Amino acid sequence: xxxxLTLLFLTLICFxxxxxAGPVAVEMVVMGACCPGYNQTxxxxxxxxxxxxxxxxxxxxxxxxxxxCNKKFCIDPSWIWARNLLxxxxxxxxxxxxxxxxxxRSRC
Ligand SMILES: *[C@@H]1O[C@H](CO)[C@@H](O)[C@H](O)[C@H]1NC(C)=O
Ligand SMILES: *[C@@H]1O[C@H](CO)[C@@H](O)[C@H](O)[C@H]1NC(C)=O
Numbered sequence: 001x002x003x004x005l006t007l008l009f010l011t012l013i014c015f016x017x018x019x020x021a022g023p024v025a026v027e028m029v030v031m032g033a034c035c036p037g038y039n040q041t042x043x044x045x046x047x048x049x050x051x052x053x054x055x056x057x058x059x060x061x062x063x064x065x066x067x068x069c070n071k072k073f074c075i076d077p078s079w080i081w082a083r084n085l086l087x088x089x090x091x092x093x094x095x096x097x098x099x100x101x102x103x104x105r106s107r108c
Contacts, residue, residue: 034058035074042081043073046105051089053077069108 033055043065050066054074062074063082075082092100 033064035060035062035064038062038074038076040076040079040081041073043067043075044106045085045088045102048085048089049099049104051086053086067108068104068106 035054035058037060047067047069048065049068049070050064052064054060054062054064060074061077063077063086065073065075065085067073075085077083089099089103092103098104
């Protein structure tokens, strides 16, 4: 009886381990620096916490905007608004750790 319980327990652990591996793997893709696609969503600068290009390893180049709610948006890198946003953000963070106005002013 005891061995059966142990076996059951181990099986459960194994099962939990396997099921939790699923969401984690999916999250890695979603939270990863690459973008599965992009569009032209205009995000108010006050809600923008971080702007960066996707890293070199990504097949789809995009401008990745993180909002004050930690939501990431992938923006069309050829869109002039996105290019300007990236430029402006870099300027606003130059020589400081947190972005200056007009960025990161709003609350989540
Ligand atoms: C644009 O993409 C973001 C995710 O990157 C999504 O949340 C938003 O709904 C999309 N907007 C349009 C108009 O497709
Ligand atoms: C954005 O502003 C909040 C306060 O409103 C601050 O706590 C946070 O550190 C800032 N984010 C960054 C990336 O500087």
